[in-house]
Amino acid sequence: MTKKQVDTLVIHAHLFTMQGTGVGYIADGAIAVEGSRIVAVDSTEALLSRFESHKTIDAVNCAVLPGLIDAHIHTTCSLLRGVAQDVTNWLMDATMPYGLQMTPAANIAGTRLSVLEGLKAGTTTFGDSESAYPLWGEFFEEIGVRAILSPAFNAFPLEWSEWKEGDIYPFDVKAGRRAMAEAVDFACAWNGAAEGRITTMLGLQAADMVPLEMLREAKEIAQREGLMLHIHVAQGDRETEQIVKRYGKRPIAFLDEIGYLDEQLLAVHLTDATDEEAIQVGKSGASMALCSGAIAIIDGLVPPAHIFRQAGGPVAIGSDQACGNNCCNIFNEMKLTALFNKIKYQDPTIMPAWEVLRMATIEGARAIGLDRKIGSLEVGKEADLILIDLTAPNLSPTLLDPIRNLVPNFVYAASGHEVKSVMVAGKLLVEDYQVLTVNEDAILAEAQAQAQQLEQRVKADSAHQKMVLMEAMAKGKL
Amino acid sequence: MTKKQVDTLVIHAHLFTMQGTGVGYIADGAIAVEGSRIVAVDSTEALLSRFESHKTIDAVNCAVLPGLIDAHIHTTCSLLRGVAQDVTNWLMDATMPYGLQMTPAANIAGTRLSVLEGLKAGTTTFGDSESAYPLWGEFFEEIGVRAILSPAFNAFPLEWSEWKEGDIYPFDVKAGRRAMAEAVDFACAWNGAAEGRITTMLGLQAADMVPLEMLREAKEIAQREGLMLHIHVAQGDRETEQIVKRYGKRPIAFLDEIGYLDEQLLAVHLTDATDEEAIQVGKSGASMALCSGAIAIIDGLVPPAHIFRQAGGPVAIGSDQACGNNCCNIFNEMKLTALFNKIKYQDPTIMPAWEVLRMATIEGARAIGLDRKIGSLEVGKEADLILIDLTAPNLSPTLLDPIRNLVPNFVYAASGHEVKSVMVAGKLLVEDYQVLTVNEDAILAEAQAQAQQLEQRVKADSAHQKMVLMEAMAKGKL
Numbered sequence: 001m002t003k004k005q006v007d008t009l010v011i012h013a014h015l016f017t018m019q020g021t022g023v024g025y026i027a028d029g030a031i032a033v034e035g036s037r038i039v040a041v042d043s044t045e046a047l048l049s050r051f052e053s054h055k056t057i058d059a060v061n062c063a064v065l066p067g068l069i070d071a072h073i074h075t076t077c078s079l080l081r082g083v084a085q086d087v088t089n090w091l092m093d094a095t096m097p098y099g100l101q102m103t104p105a106a107n108i109a110g111t112r113l114s115v116l117e118g119l120k121a122g123t124t125t126f127g128d129s130e131s132a133y134p135l136w137g138e139f140f141e142e143i144g145v146r147a148i149l150s151p152a153f154n155a156f157p158l159e160w161s162e163w164k165e166g167d168i169y170p171f172d173v174k175a176g177r178r179a180m181a182e183a184v185d186f187a188c189a190w191n192g193a194a195e196g197r198i199t200t201m202l203g204l205q206a207a208d209m210v211p212l213e214m215l216r217e218a219k220e221i222a223q224r225e226g227l228m229l230h231i232h233v234a235q236g237d238r239e240t241e242q243i244v245k246r247y248g249k250r251p252i253a254f255l256d257e258i259g260y261l262d263e264q265l266l267a268v269h270l271t272d273a274t275d276e277e278a279i280q281v282g283k284s285g286a287s288m289a290l291c292s293g294a295i296a297i298i299d300g301l302v303p304p305a306h307i308f309r310q311a312g313g314p315v316a317i318g319s320d321q322a323c324g325n326n327c328c329n330i331f332n333e334m335k336l337t338a339l340f341n342k343i344k345y346q347d348p349t350i351m352p353a354w355e356v357l358r359m360a361t362i363e364g365a366r367a368i369g370l371d372r373k374i375g376s377l378e379v380g381k382e383a384d385l386i387l388i389d390l391t392a393p394n395l396s397p398t399l400l401d402p403i404r405n406l407v408p409n410f411v412y413a414a415s416g417h418e419v420k421s422v423m424v425a426g427k428l429l430v431e432d433y434q435v436l437t438v439n440e441d442a443i444l445a446e447a448q449a450q451a452q453q454l455e456q457r458v459k460a461d462s463a464h465q466k467m468v469l470m471e472a473m474a475k476g477k478l
Numbered sequence: 479m480t481k482k483q484v485d486t487l488v489i490h491a492h493l494f495t496m497q498g499t500g501v502g503y504i505a506d507g508a509i510a511v512e513g514s515r516i517v518a519v520d521s522t523e524a525l526l527s528r529f530e531s532h533k534t535i536d537a538v539n540c541a542v543l544p545g546l547i548d549a550h551i552h553t554t555c556s557l558l559r560g561v562a563q564d565v566t567n568w569l570m571d572a573t574m575p576y577g578l579q580m581t582p583a584a585n586i587a588g589t590r591l592s593v594l595e596g597l598k599a600g601t602t603t604f605g606d607s608e609s610a611y612p613l614w615g616e617f618f619e620e621i622g623v624r625a626i627l628s629p630a631f632n633a634f635p636l637e638w639s640e641w642k643e644g645d646i647y648p649f650d651v652k653a654g655r656r657a658m659a660e661a662v663d664f665a666c667a668w669n670g671a672a673e674g675r676i677t678t679m680l681g682l683q684a685a686d687m688v689p690l691e692m693l694r695e696a697k698e699i700a701q702r703e704g705l706m707l708h709i710h711v712a713q714g715d716r717e718t719e720q721i722v723k724r725y726g727k728r729p730i731a732f733l734d735e736i737g738y739l740d741e742q743l744l745a746v747h748l749t750d751a752t753d754e755e756a757i758q759v760g761k762s763g764a765s766m767a768l769c770s771g772a773i774a775i776i777d778g779l780v781p782p783a784h785i786f787r788q789a790g791g792p793v794a795i796g797s798d799q800a801c802g803n804n805c806c807n808i809f810n811e812m813k814l815t816a817l818f819n820k821i822k823y824q825d826p827t828i829m830p831a832w833e834v835l836r837m838a839t840i841e842g843a844r845a846i847g848l849d850r851k852i853g854s855l856e857v858g859k860e861a862d863l864i865l866i867d868l869t870a871p872n873l874s875p876t877l878l879d880p881i882r883n884l885v886p887n888f889v890y891a892a893s894g895h896e897v898k899s900v901m902v903a904g905k906l907l908v909e910d911y912q913v914l915t916v917n918e919d920a921i922l923a924e925a926q927a928q929a930q931q932l933e934q935r936v937k938a939d940s941a942h943q944k945m946v947l948m949e950a951m952a953k954g955k956l
């Protein structure tokens with residue numbers, strides 16, 4: 001029998017396809033890739049009898065999994081990594097003095113660093129929420145990962161001098177409409193770019209940050225353009241207070257009233273949602289993005305993802321942002337998600353490893369509307385996959401029978417540094433720990449240079465003296 | 479001026495001495511090492527003007543910290559990594575069928591793997607709690623880390639056939655005394671071995687596992703020999719039930735009554751201690767070992783370390799065991815400790831990064847009675863230190879002024895894989911990520927070979943069919 005020629009064969013893997021309701025394990029498994037897609041998944045013996053390949057990746061002593069999905073990240077923020085933890089009022093008293101000094105050059109340096117970090121740790125899809133800025137899309141095109149770019153907008157004015165804590169936020173509708181139009185333009189221009197690797201959502205920052213008329217317009221635009229809405233929802237008590245003051249009801253009830261609770265919504269955080277509200281959103285067809293690490297550091301809270309899932313809603317995982325997390329690493333998020341929920345319910349059986357691994361792969365893909373393309377290793381899907389080195393000390397030994405220890409070790413023992421190779425859309429981006437598509441050293445050097453300029457600007461602005469961590473600095477605790 | 483010759487100079491470091499009440503940062507810091515000890519700590523400029531060295535370690539773009547302390551670990555258990563998570567009754571329904579099949583060869587393979595993993599992640603001191611077995615001490619001597627070996631004993635009989643759940647445990651006093659004598663012999667023989675790198679504690683397994691007369695004897699022996707007692711205390715509701723049934727009071731009250739609550743006690747876990755009981759132990763002069771990861775996975779709980787510290791007791795951190803954690807990594811434990819306690823108290827300011835870093839260094843050293851030798855980088859102390867590569871993507875960029883981001887990033891962003899070099903007692907054990915004192919590949923291969931034999935023995939014993947994870951295996955979830 002003549003063998004069919006394919007671009008790549010991955011052979012001899014502990015293969016976790018994530019097909020079906022579990023993890024879809026295949027011993028000595030193999031995958032055939034042609035172009036950007038998977039054309040066969042079976043045992044190594046079966047595929048070697050059917051295919052020849054231009055390139056063969058020997059995955060002996062490796063696990064092969066679908067690439068991990070980071071559904072909610074602010075990539076620019078890695079330039080602020082580590083400046084805002086262990087504080088109350090994280091946003092205003094720690095992050096903002098740095099955030100105000102960001103520039104387009106700082107933004108792109110931060111994005112490059114975050115994506116480099118995530119890619120090396122096995123993230124292949126980045127749901128990036130940023131105000132669109134120069135080179136944002138171009139960098140994702142260059143590095144080769146999959147992206148769901150969500151250009152974010154709000155209707156805040158430049159000038160807040162008359163606003164007092166407790167007032168409802170002022171809006172500048174004209175500026176807001178302009179920001180929304182720019183976001184829509186970006187979303188439409190980049191949706192489907194890079195042979196479909198880059199798609200978009202509309203990044204409405206939060207329901208308390210734009211007036212009602214813009215909320216209605218954004219929903220209409222999203223429906224017209226076929227875009228999901230990537231929105232922080234019930235992200236904290238300040239949002240709840242704003243919505244209650246303005247509309248007389250809590251955020252979830254308000255969003256329900258204006259027709260936002262449906263399959264088009266990716267609801268980020270839900271930190272301040274009650275269990276009943278989480279169930280309501282979970283039953284509506286909407287999805288949730290869960291950022292365990294960030295919300296623990298910023299708020300000391302565990303969002304209601306467990307109950308959201310029990311209500312039938314799909315949950316994706318996100319690393320949020322490095323100025324309050326402090327890393328862009330889905331292995332970290334999987335571990336924290338499993339452990340925080342065990343603690344929340346005082347029950348070690350809650351959120352077992354396999355469920356969390358599904359949230360980072362196939363369930364996460366469903367949450368962001370891409371489950372027909374990614375999230376599992378099956379014929380017809382895009383070839384987004386990672387190789388994990390099982391001979392790393394912290395993943396050793398490999399036990400297979402009667403109990404297979406690999407999935408628990410991915411969630412509870414791995415750190416992401418065991419990711420040996422990464423393929424997206426059939427193209428190797430990382431091979432034997434080397435990033436192939438960008439210059440890692442240049443990205444690190446650029447981030448350091450931009451960060452030093454950033455902190456000089458922060459230092460030059462006397463507002464920095466009010467930062468709450470200045471006391472810890474003065475006392476020698478940092 | 480003639481320069482003094484020393485063995486090693488570490489220069490150009492972001493130096494965290496952990497002296498004083500904070501983190502003791504010195505910019506462009508340096509350390510001079512002679513023999514096993516630190517002879518000077520100052521700026522690089524100052525030390526280069528005073529010293530010449532046989533070896534100079536350029537720590538540019540690195541942080542240098544005291545080596546991390548893992549105060550409570552069962553090193554043999556890494557051979558069972560990943561076989562027991564996401565279950566209730568972790569011990570009996572998941573771990574035990576594997577534990578019963580351990581052999582001396584499996585034990586040492588597990589110990590070698592755990593210590594290799596920990597060392598590469600910056601752990602320099604291992605508080606190992608095991609029933610003494612062949613080559614245990616010898617391996618610690620060989621690899622060169624610091625160890626506090628705590629030979630453990632109990633008075634359980636071999637035969638439990640007549641015991642029913644809810645009964646008090648049966649004791650075999652003769653066997654228990656023999657086990658205790660062996661533990662005492664080991665502890666006395668190894669205390670101060672390897673030029674003082676190896677010290678010992680007496681590892682009484684738990685107060686419910688030996689009869690009262692042996693508890694009294696063990697305390698007398700410990701006092702006579704000048705050994706601390708390394709004991710699981712209030713580790714769960716089963717212990718509490720046993721102690722209440724046998725003595726009519728809860729574990730902490732019972733230990734107080736028999737004179738156990740004092741500086742000689744390292745109380746491990748305290749999971750089932752009330753806040754009042756934790757305060758009582760914290761005020762007594764006793765220390766606590768906190769195993770955040772293990773207790774979250776096994777019980778879904780957060781032990782009362784925060785309140786113990788507020789009562790004045792020192793807390794050390796431990797990784798416990800890889801069959802319920804699943805890694806031997808103090809960076810992991812620091813992160814989980816900080817985050818779990820923020821969640822427990824719904825307060826992001828609880829357990830800030832610098833406090834947790836102190837628990838892993840100087841406070842941990844105090845908890846295990848070694849703060850005059852280790853835990854900070856100061857003149858006269860042992861030279862146990864680690865270099866952390868700050869150019870790792872997940873630790874970049876380095877921000878210094880007005881906020882220094884390094885300590886938060888060690889706790890919230892590092893995974894331990896950024897540890898570049900490790901020195902213990904003045905001797906380099908890891909240099910540029912290479913382990914110098916043992917053969918890493920041989921340790922990994924031996925662990926894998928022993929693990930495969932272990933799982934064959936488990937499979938051959940029909941008792942394995944009762945393991946609770948067999949269902950997850952059957953359903954394709956592992």
